[in-house]
Amino acid sequence: MTTTRTLLLLRHATAEPARPGHADADRRLSSRGEAEADGVGAFLREQGLVVDRVLCSPAVRTRQTLERLGLDAPVELVPLLYQAGSDEVLELVAAADVATVLVVGHAPAVPGVVYDVADPGSSSPAASAAVADRFPPATLARLEVAGSWADPSSAVLVEVRLPAGADGQHFV
Template sequence: MRELILLRHAHAEPASTGQADIDRPLSPEGLAEAEAAGRWLRERGLVPDRVLCSPSRRTRETLEAVLAAVGYVDQRLEPSIFDATPGTLMELADGHRDVERLLLVGHNPGFEQLAALLHSGQSGDYRGMPPAGIAVLGIPADAAIEPGVATLSAFWWP
């Protein structure tokens, strides 16, 4: 069994005039949420073997706070995560089958749709992945990442 952990970025500041969405930083509340997410992962022994992170400022800042709690792991910026569809995210995760515990750090609506799709086979069943929310999905070691393949083993938010 391998694990796919989805971490939605923590609360971000609203965009200021002329600021690109990708450049929005975490709010003070968001920083506290990201630190709590890191502690939650560490306390449960859910330290990832590899992290793929959206290049947005808010996801990178979320990841920095998480890594401060769990320690250094192999991390890569993955531009395709920004504004990704569940299909794009499944394809990305499936390309890392060699990793026992993969953490993706990104955005909604893609992440909440992906969690629903992998767990139930349908992305419209339920919604709701709050900022800094974490979904932990168990996937059989030899299985391709596809709808309905995963078991939701944990869901947490600050």
């Protein structure tokens, strides 16, 4: 029997603009971003999605996004996620030995993973269309991978949740 694994990819919620004299990694969530992150947390609870491990960038905005989700899961702050490419994200996920992994990170890596591994033939057409040319802050994508994390090359994009105000919210 093949094990199905779940990969949740979340781009951090909306952050404040850059502040003179402050590093980009220190940007905080805006009030809009706080509400977006709260919405993602509510969505995860409504869907009954249980996260076994979280891989999170150490940037302030990603940590604040994660905190507002209200999850009870082991968290690993991974410095590499701050400027990772999609290949590096996939390597980190492959090292996880759990059924459900949530990655809280940044563009272009988070959407890049979706674009790189989602199989167009078996993925949800509505979910694929929802992120075909955009992946705004607070977008959550759920992919399912049959078998091992080592080969997610034909993952199924099952659903996408866009933040409110981004032409709807939930695409299955």
